[in-house]
Amino acid sequence: MNALIQTIAIAALPVIFAITLHEAAHGYAARHFGDPTAWQLGRISLNPLRHIDPIGTIVIPVAILLFSAGSFLFGYAKPVPVDFTRLRNPKRDMLWVAAAGPAANLLMACFWALMFKLSWAVPEFFSVPLARMAEYGIIINCVLMVLNLLPLPPLDGGRIAVSLLPHRLAWQFSRIEPWGFPILLVLLFTGILGDILNPLVLFSAQIITTIFGLY
Template identity: 35%
Template sequence: MPAFFSAAALQQAVILAPGLLIALVCHEVAHGYVAYLLGDPTAKSMGRLTLNPIRHLDPLGTLAFFFVQFGWAKPVPINPNYFKDPRKGMLLTAIAGPGVNFILACVFAIVLHLLASIPFTQGGLAQSVVVPLYYICEAGVFVNLVLGIFNLIPIPPLDGSNVLAYFLPPRLAYKYMSLSRYGFFILIGLILVGRFSGYSLVGQVIFPLVSGAAALLGVNI
């Protein structure tokens, strides 16, 4: 049986799934809701201000998380022409997604610590409930930190690019953001280069930051 169909792999997928669903959906809703507050009705008119995961999940992006530990959802459409200050509007909508992921990581960490304080007897009913929930919350901290930190990488169209673009001169910011059409290929290229060079964007950059942030929350990942 292939490794990705093993019982251990399926168990890991079940543990990761709740946190991943919450992380991806809330990330995209946060983008759309902040844009809506700033005057852009695009996401709302397209039914994207909903917690229904079917409206947000990208099948390929979801599968990618389980195999290479990063993924994506369908981007929420945003029209900066509705903003009074388009540059500032894009900055605020950009940081909303990772910001929600960091808040969710804190919430999962709090629940995890509460679960860890619950006494139970080995083999008892409480253990069969508390232990799985503990691992789900631990995974929730992990996936939210990964998505939050990964999306702050300043490669268009990731959220970090809109943050960086805000601080660049308008003409330079326009040229920089025009790289969005190549962003996916740049990311895939960096990952492939990492596979062959031994220097992985995810392994050497993202995971140490994730581990450090988790440690601040008292979670050992």
């Protein structure tokens, strides 16, 4: 039990910021391209409390840590509201707003890689927890980056696909969105999602650790 508590304590910070900064990035990008909805609602913030969803940000990740040691960490925050019709060029700018979330996760994975490298230079009593926290930070951000790039609306990859497809195909493809989250849950609980994501997540993490010379 002590080991589980330590794991939750070490993983909490990387998980919360990976999820919440992902959403904040969408809000920043939307405002940049002309939609102030998230800004007007106070959702363009680095304060995790503005983005935390009790179930998606806390209960689900903790349950996975407690009961599914072999599974990847999964969670979500309250989606940042984006009114795509208010973007200056809705179809084109949708791509950049959607891509901002995974891009934020990529930057955070690189940040945690630097923290892992820093752990080599600090006293041992601090280096071990910092290294473990950095490992969680790299993996959870790679998970969220790869997961959200899946071409399934309403995931970011689905919105990117809608932006890139011709108008007629984009409209037809976007009709999947109401079923996107149920489909994702079915894939998660049947293990199919893990089979799809795990190789991609490990590949992404290996690239980052290689670039930063961690292993």
